[in-house]
Amino acid sequence: MIRAGRTFLDGSFRAAAVVVEGRTIADVVGPRDRVAKARSVLVPDDAVLLPGLVDSHVHVNEPGRTEWEGFRSATLAAAAGGVTTIVDMPLNSLPPTTTASALEIKRAVAAPSAYIDVGFWGGAVPDSLGALAPLHDAGVFGFKCFLSPSGVDEFPHLDRAQFLAAAEEIAALDSRLIVHAEDPALLHDHGALGRGYGAFLASRPPESEASAIDTVIDAARRTGCRAHILHLSDAHSLPAIRAAKAEGIALTVETCPHYLTIAAEEIPDGAAEFKCCPPIREAANQDLLWEGIVDGTIDAIVSDHSPSTIDLKRAGGGDFGLAWGGIAGLQVGLSAVWTEARSRGIPLERILPLFTTGPASVAGLEGLGVIEPGAPAHLTAFGVDDPLVIHAARLLHKNPITAYDRRVLTGRSRRTWLHGKSIYNVTEGGAGEAPRFRGNPRGRLLSAAHVRAGGSGDT
Numbered sequence: 018m019i020r021a022g023r024t025f026l027d028g029s030f031r032a033a034a035v036v037v038e039g040r041t042i043a044d045v046v047g048p049r050d051r052v053a054k055a056r057s058v059l060v061p062d063d064a065v066l067l068p069g070l071v072d073s074h075v076h077v078n079e080p081g082r083t084e085w086e087g088f089r090s091a092t093l094a095a096a097a098g099g100v101t102t103i104v105d106m107p108l109n110s111l112p113p114t115t116t117a118s119a120l121e122i123k124r125a126v127a128a129p130s131a132y133i134d135v136g137f138w139g140g141a142v143p144d145s146l147g148a149l150a151p152l153h154d155a156g157v158f159g160f161k162c163f164l165s166p167s168g169v170d171e172f173p174h175l176d177r178a179q180f181l182a183a184a185e186e187i188a189a190l191d192s193r194l195i196v197h198a199e200d201p202a203l204l205h206d207h208g209a210l211g212r213g214y215g216a217f218l219a220s221r222p223p224e225s226e227a228s229a230i231d232t233v234i235d236a237a238r239r240t241g242c243r244a245h246i247l248h249l250s251d252a253h254s255l256p257a258i259r260a261a262k263a264e265g266i267a268l269t270v271e272t273c274p275h276y277l278t279i280a281a282e283e284i285p286d287g288a289a290e291f292k293c294c295p296p297i298r299e300a301a302n303q304d305l306l307w308e309g310i311v312d313g314t315i316d317a318i319v320s321d322h323s324p325s326t327i328d329l330k331r332a333g334g335g336d337f338g339l340a341w342g343g344i345a346g347l348q349v350g351l352s353a354v355w356t357e358a359r360s361r362g363i364p365l366e367r368i369l370p371l372f373t374t375g376p377a378s379v380a381g382l383e384g385l386g387v388i389e390p391g392a393p394a395h396l397t398a399f400g401v402d403d404p405l406v407i408h409a410a411r412l413l414h415k416n417p418i419t420a421y422d423r424r425v426l427t428g429r430s431r432r433t434w435l436h437g438k439s440i441y442n443v444t445e446g447g448a449g450e451a452p453r454f455r456g457n458p459r460g461r462l463l464s465a466a467h468v469r470a471g472g473s474g475d476t
């Protein structure tokens with residue numbers, strides 16, 4: 018039994034004891050109830066007990082670019098951040114996950130290394146159109162595509178006609194289409210841009226996102242395909258998203274901690290660790306994104322953890338046009354967003370669904386991100402007032418570079434349980450973070466095919 022004075026149940030905090038049997042939550046009972054033979058763990062009153070977080074947007078890059086990120090380091094970082102399930106993106110690994118055989122290769126390298134549960138997105142690229150069914154049948158949770166160049170040659174983007182064809186095909190499979198929404202016609206992607214952030218920001222204007230989001234909404238309306246907008250940065254697109262949802266279009270949208278907690282105005286010259294696409298925009302835009310969080314338009318907050326080697330981030334000596342785009346933040350998402358939410362007077366319970374049931378639903382993993390009988394016993398104890406200063410070198414993802422370096426945050430996961438087993442405990446171990454992990458990797462690989470067959474997803 019894990020007892021806590023504040024347990025996140027059905028959207029609010031209550032005193033409760035979570036009864037774990039094997040890998041599953043057997044019951045949720047009163048805080049003083051006793052269960053025969055149960056060993057009891059008490060979560061102190063200055064921490065809350067949460068469902069394990071779900072991050073449906075992570076680039077692990079293994080195999081092929083394992084020097085950028087691998088399953089061992091990514092899942093250790095996730096567990097230390099309270100995350101118990103990630104869904105891996107189909108690009109930046111080699112091969113990209115665009116065929117059933119590529120998925121098999123991914124699964125084979127992930128299986129022995131994953132400290133938490135891992136599912137996989139597939140990719141829809143020009144060559145795979147018309148042939149998405151085998152990858153769907155093999156268990157991906159949906160298909161990612163780009164409307165603009167992806168940054169890697171082996172994962173080309175779709176033009177508008179191809180995009181519409183993909184939406185039709187994915188609708189027929191009853192799967193999901195998740196979209197990097199920037200319109201290439203409105204981007205000024207011309208190599209070197211200099212060390213100032215302003216030129217990079219101007220090269221990817223909000224109109225580019227707005228135009229691509231219109232394309233996504235139009236395709237979802239015409240085909241009935243479930244569509245998801247990845248990493249929304251431009252808040253001026255929120256009215257169109259609200260209207261589409263009100264119209265009944267099957268549309269969801271995510272944003273990321275960096276868009277909610279970092280503003281363009283504060284990014285120093287040459288600091289390419291802040292480069293991502295779409296870009297971090299100005300503070301006024303960030304305020305509007307927060308309105309989209311509070312009013313429920315935005316469904317999920319996910320890391321879009323997309324690391325590379327330090328050399329690639331520093332390519333061009335801090336030139337924002339030449340550096341690799343992608344922010345590493347898998348371990349710090351809830352801490353960063355909670356710190357900002359608190360300063361805005363927004364309660365923790367308002368943002369928690371966006372880290373739990375929201376991303377679970379985006380990926381079709383209903384049943385995750387909740388504390389209730391029958392759910393997998395994925396839990397994290399989060400110290401809501403714990404001071405946390407981020408040091409890139411102490412984070413557990415592979416390459417010690419992050420946009421959050423030296424940020425002063427409030428709140429951190431102290432302990433994480435996966436399938437009922439304590440896997441991470443911040444109070445254990447000596448120097449460094451790695452000793453705080455118990456045992457061998459116990460993460461399971463998730464399959465959408467297994468979910469469709471009525472299973473829990475883990476295979």
Ligand SMILES: [Zn+2]
Pocket residue numbers: 074076106321322323
């Ligand atoms: Zn991404």
